[in-house]
Amino acid sequence: MGKLLIVGTVAFDAIETPFGKTDKILGGAATYIGLSAAHFNVDAAIVSVVGEDFPQEYLDIISSKNIDISGIEIVKGGKTFFWSGLYHNDLNSRDTLDTQLNVLADFTPVVPEKFKDSEVIMLGNLHPNIQISVLDQLTSKPKLVVLDTMNFWMDCALEELKQVLKRVDVITINDEEARQLSGEYSLVKAAEIIQAMGPRYVVIKKGEHGALLFNDAQVFFAPALPLKEVFDPTGAGDTFAGGFSGYMAQQGTVSFHNMKNAIIHGSNLASFCVEKFGTQRMENLDKHEVQSRLQQFKMITQFDIELAE
Amino acid sequence: MGKLLIVGTVAFDAIETPFGKTDKILGGAATYIGLSAAHFNVDAAIVSVVGEDFPQEYLDIISSKNIDISGIEIVKGGKTFFWSGLYHNDLNSRDTLDTQLNVLADFTPVVPEKFKDSEVIMLGNLHPNIQISVLDQLTSKPKLVVLDTMNFWMDCALEELKQVLKRVDVITINDEEARQLSGEYSLVKAAEIIQAMGPRYVVIKKGEHGALLFNDAQVFFAPALPLKEVFDPTGAGDTFAGGFSGYMAQQGTVSFHNMKNAIIHGSNLASFCVEKFGTQRMENLDKHEVQSRLQQFKMITQFDIELAE
DSSP, X not given: OEEEEEEOOOEEEEEEETTEEOSSEEEOHHHHHHHHHTTSSEEEXXXXXXXXXXXXXXXXXXXXXXXXXXXXXXXXXXXXOEEEEEEOTTSSOEEEEEEEOGGGGGOOOOOOGGGTTOSEEEEOSSOHHHHHHHHHTOSSOOSEEEEEOOHHHHHHOHHHHHHHHTTOSEEXXXXXXXXXXXXXXXXXXXXXXXXXXXXXXXEEEOGGGOEEEEETTEEEEEOOOOOSOOOOOTTHHHHXXXXXXXXXXHHOOOOHHHHHHHHHHHHHHHHHHTTSSTTHHHHTOOHHHHHHHHHHHHHHHOOOOOOOO | OEEEEEEOOOEEEEEEETTEEOSSEEEOHHHHHHHHHTTSSEEEEEEEEEETTSOHHHHHHHHTTTEEEEEEXXXXXXXXXXXXXXXXXXXXXXXXXXXXXXXXXXXXXXXXXXXXXXXXXXXXXXXXXXXXXXXXXXXXXXXXXXXXXXXXXXXXXXXXXXXXXTTOSEEEEEHHHHHHHHSOSSHHHXXXXXXXXXXXXXXXXXXXXXXXXXXXXXXXXXXXXXXXXXXXXXXXXXXXXXXXXXXXXXXXXXXXXXXXXXXXXXXXXXXXXXXXXXXXXXXXXXXXXXXXXXHHHHHHHOOOOOOOO
């Protein structure tokens, strides 16, 4: 059973979509990553920070999925990171209404002793210096380091981001961010430039338009499952990253073949995440549903054309 | 060898992209459809209209691909349909600079006797009444009627469009048009509603984001090949339709399996079309290039995940 170390936010979200509105609910990148990675045979731990206001029941939700939460620091008297967002009618764009860093402002991650030799490291979207600090604490070289990031860090911590990129194997990034980071509109060219920055594997997330995987001259594409209803896109990218890194930790071998399957598993799990508000759908998702939708993924993408010699 | 009847414009285009600009060059939906369908073992004919200003060499380009052009009427003293467009930097949007209907304004299609029993009818984007008029001239029921249309006809000839839709098997339409025609944002819901209007098969073209095929509860998705350079998107949708209808005419049997392969062949051929201005790339495209890129399509989409029982 491979060890998977997840670093990222555990937070409160308040979400408004055309279909409804939530008060403060369980959110955060590491939460979504963990709930998704828990679908694989892995020994996972989250490194994060919350305030004293964070409900025990939320921590219980995470640990009930057999995720080690000893690396989630609880700051006495502190307040938990809070994000609030409003999605537009097409659900493809959103406005951030409020961001309160709170305890995240002074977060110094401490990797639990047991997970310092993890095979797979999933660095959720955080300041690049926090991501570097986690890598510095490892006692053995991981098989795979996966990094997620966003345009915010390209705007205000680009040099630090470039430093951490030199130390990762996989970057997951959305299409606009790939264009910003590379300065190229063509995603093929963007992926080439980003590979030269460090990560051998570049995963470009295109939301409802699927995800691309680049590795040297090899390319793989997975669609997003066409859904009748998308209720709340929050956490879809992190759920994708959780499925991706969870599968890779379970398999234990880094290959393009495994990476392709990891992309499919990530896309598959993300397709559930968006069906309900926040983490609701991921909290209650059983193996049969996951397998049955994987079958759908096969159906919609696999074909059989005989090629001439 | 299946008979394929293509109806659509044969025209002059003037195109400006961020990479350059053309004077009046060979264009038109039926031209692109024909050049693409010619890659299959079919007996194809184009029904269209041009003016006396239309160069013989352009007609020769079409007939050199073994496409019957006896149904292309040449109007004495008439001027050929002309379209001029300017693509924006991302190549995903364009402005129409000029549209001169000319001989198209009074076009009455006449289907050549030999093609009145065609197995596959490809109705390119034209006024729905012209599309209906072609169907009315057929002497035997075709195996498959494919219709392409656009938002313009939804705006100004919706009732006529609904009439012709009742008589077609497949509609190819882009994502925005599918949303407009159905009134639904979700493409899954949109496809359901459009199927209820007539076409059993709904193909939604998403440009650089690929194409979706819906038939009852079945869904298939083909990506667009990720390209380093896109030079000129003009004709990509028609090239897709040409590959789709050409393959179906060659196979002769309507099934979801064949339809899936038709989508792949259409996407494959469209990936070449955008590499040069206008029809240039399609005029000079050999079998080996087509086969080799089909292999790439397999590589980027096919995966092998064992499903649990």
